[in-house]
Amino acid sequence: MDYNKSKKVDWAYIFTVPNILCYFRIALIAPMLCFFFKARTMDYAEEYTISAAICLVLSGLSDFFDGLLARKLNQVTELGKMLDPVADKLTLFAVGICVVFIEPAVIPVISLLILKDFLMLIGASYMLKNHVKPCASKWYGKVGTFLFYISVGLIVLFDLILGKGEEFRIFAIILLTVTAVMMIYSLIRYFLFFREIMKKE
Numbered sequence: 001m002d003y004n005k006s007k008k009v010d011w012a013y014i015f016t017v018p019n020i021l022c023y024f025r026i027a028l029i030a031p032m033l034c035f036f037f038k039a040r041t042m043d044y045a046e047e048y049t050i051s052a053a054i055c056l057v058l059s060g061l062s063d064f065f066d067g068l069l070a071r072k073l074n075q076v077t078e079l080g081k082m083l084d085p086v087a088d089k090l091t092l093f094a095v096g097i098c099v100v101f102i103e104p105a106v107i108p109v110i111s112l113l114i115l116k117d118f119l120m121l122i123g124a125s126y127m128l129k130n131h132v133k134p135c136a137s138k139w140y141g142k143v144g145t146f147l148f149y150i151s152v153g154l155i156v157l158f159d160l161i162l163g164k165g166e167e168f169r170i171f172a173i174i175l176l177t178v179t180a181v182m183m184i185y186s187l188i189r190y191f192l193f194f195r196e197i198m199k200k201e
Helices: 017-027 029-041 046-072 078-102 104-129 139-162 166-200
Strands: none
Touching (some): 046 139, 078 104, 078 139
């Protein structure tokens, strides 16, 4: 079945396998935040910390597989192209809020993430206004997201095992610097891609 040629929006279009994974990723945000802050108020209660980590891992896995399955099952849809970045952004912001409570040093990276996504939103809005369909996520965007997940996960793990100290701070700064560099690279590549598309219109 070719989902892109179907002009009628029906349940099969809305609930494709990749779209369901996006809905699942969005639904995981609430319990992840709940478990995280419950763990914080109970001095890192192990069961809540593990539960929050499981939510994050499941979110990362669903993010990886939704695009893969969309292409494999021929279920690449315009709805899916919008849902995927929305789920990504909501999850990243939620995770960013959690990590700020652990290590304030992440604030510059979170700010960079917000700026990048805000600029991309402006670019996508401009494209839609000019009747140009926004592009799907590129590999460099996915790598930036993946690095953010990895950095956050390792920072949380490092904090739980060793606690805050000079070693923790150096470790966190290195991870966040690498993530920030990838985000800047991703933003530049998206800008160049956006400029090329608009030149053709």
